[in-house]
Amino acid sequence: MSAPRRHVIRPATLEAIVEAAIRVLNANAGATMSEIAVQAGVGRATLHRHFRTRDDLVSAIGIRCIEDMNAAVRAQATAGQRAVDRLRNMFRAVIPLGDRYSFLGTNYTDDRRVDEGYGTQLEWAVALVEDLKEQGDVGRDVPSAWVVAQIDQLVWTAWNAVAEGYLSADEATELAVRTLTVGLR
Amino acid sequence: MSAPRRHVIRPATLEAIVEAAIRVLNANAGATMSEIAVQAGVGRATLHRHFRTRDDLVSAIGIRCIEDMNAAVRAQATAGQRAVDRLRNMFRAVIPLGDRYSFLGTNYTDDRRVDEGYGTQLEWAVALVEDLKEQGDVGRDVPSAWVVAQIDQLVWTAWNAVAEGYLSADEATELAVRTLTVGLR
DNA sequence: CCGGTTTGAGACATTGATGTCTCAAATTGC
DNA sequence: GCAATTTGAGACATCAATGTCTCAAACCGG
Known part of the structure; x- marks a missing residue:
């Protein structure tokens, strides 16, 4: 039985998240996933769907x-x-x-x-x-x-x-x- | 009826907290009250007794x-x-x-x-x-x-x-x- | 040495952020 | 226009940090 299909994010969505995360986390290293999502113009669920944890997001960036x-x-x-x-x-x-x-x-x-x-x-x-x-x-x-x-x-x-x-x-x-x-x- | 007596911290304790907070928060702006207390060599309750909130501590520093x-x-x-x-x-x-x-x-x-x-x-x-x-x-x-x-x-x-x-x-x-x-x- | 005060440990309640999940809506490519 | 896929909203569970409180221990000045 195959593993569940991994979520495939749209490239434009990922770029928006990367740029927003850099901007927001530079201003405040403790910024929340919510703040990053809002700044990226995406839903918080989208972040959680692509990154396993907040730490995973920070590492990926x-x-x-x-x-x-x-x-x-x-x-x-x-x-x-x-x-x-x-x-x-x-x-x-x-x-x-x-x-x-x-x-x-x-x-x-x-x-x-x-x-x-x-x-x-x-x-x-x-x-x-x-x-x-x-x-x-x-x-x-x-x-x-x-x-x-x-x-x-x-x-x-x-x-x-x-x-x-x-x-x-x-x-x-x-x-x-x-x-x-x-x-x- | 007078207000409850405000806590008076010992000067040496306060200095230890200030120096520890600067060191720890410079390394990681999201450091916890626990981490600051450990680094200062005091109990977390001592921090909470003197500073109303974590934000209050950061402001005071x-x-x-x-x-x-x-x-x-x-x-x-x-x-x-x-x-x-x-x-x-x-x-x-x-x-x-x-x-x-x-x-x-x-x-x-x-x-x-x-x-x-x-x-x-x-x-x-x-x-x-x-x-x-x-x-x-x-x-x-x-x-x-x-x-x-x-x-x-x-x-x-x-x-x-x-x-x-x-x-x-x-x-x-x-x-x-x-x-x-x-x-x- | 003693009284007054501060402090530490730990229990416990609260709070806010994270993480999970579902489903309708939106998007995209053919 | 349609099928396949991604996404957003929101409900909900979990968790970690904060904040409160109590009491015994430690400290300090007289």
């Missing part, structure tokens, strides 16, 4: 965030580029996903796939920082952990600036590169 | 955070100082309170006193940014909102660096000033 971020980073051509140009390209690709960074920071899920994905991002960032130091765009005296932390925060503050409307995406990218390398003087 | 931050900023002598020195002094005073910044960011409470206190901090920061621009430490082309956002995030990442142990408090202060003004090159 976390995995989606990591996949989106890794896809954005992977999509860049890096061969032969100067480190500072790779930094600029990375910011250009990743700043629009700043809300996903924030989601992963505030809605931690003890999920192997999220941990692995985050580790991939970290490795990529550390390699970039080593090259920035090698090419003189970042001083060798600066702890790499500090540089990585600054890059992380710049992604988020730049995303916020674009969301608030006082910077365009291009302006945000340039200001992020400038802030990290030569500062605001 | 938020007010404490704002008061601590405003006290730190107010304690500085600023008359006659260059803007960059005021920036350095502000970082030195406020970085140890980075966990309080974070608390206010992630555990927003719709409380008039928290809003007012935050407004005071913001006014102070904007005035400092104007002076930094006036004295050439920050370019006039940079949006003030961007500079304020960077200062905010530097407080948090510097606090984290000290907590993680790869920077001393003095190193964190200097690196924060450097990152904002001349960058990491």
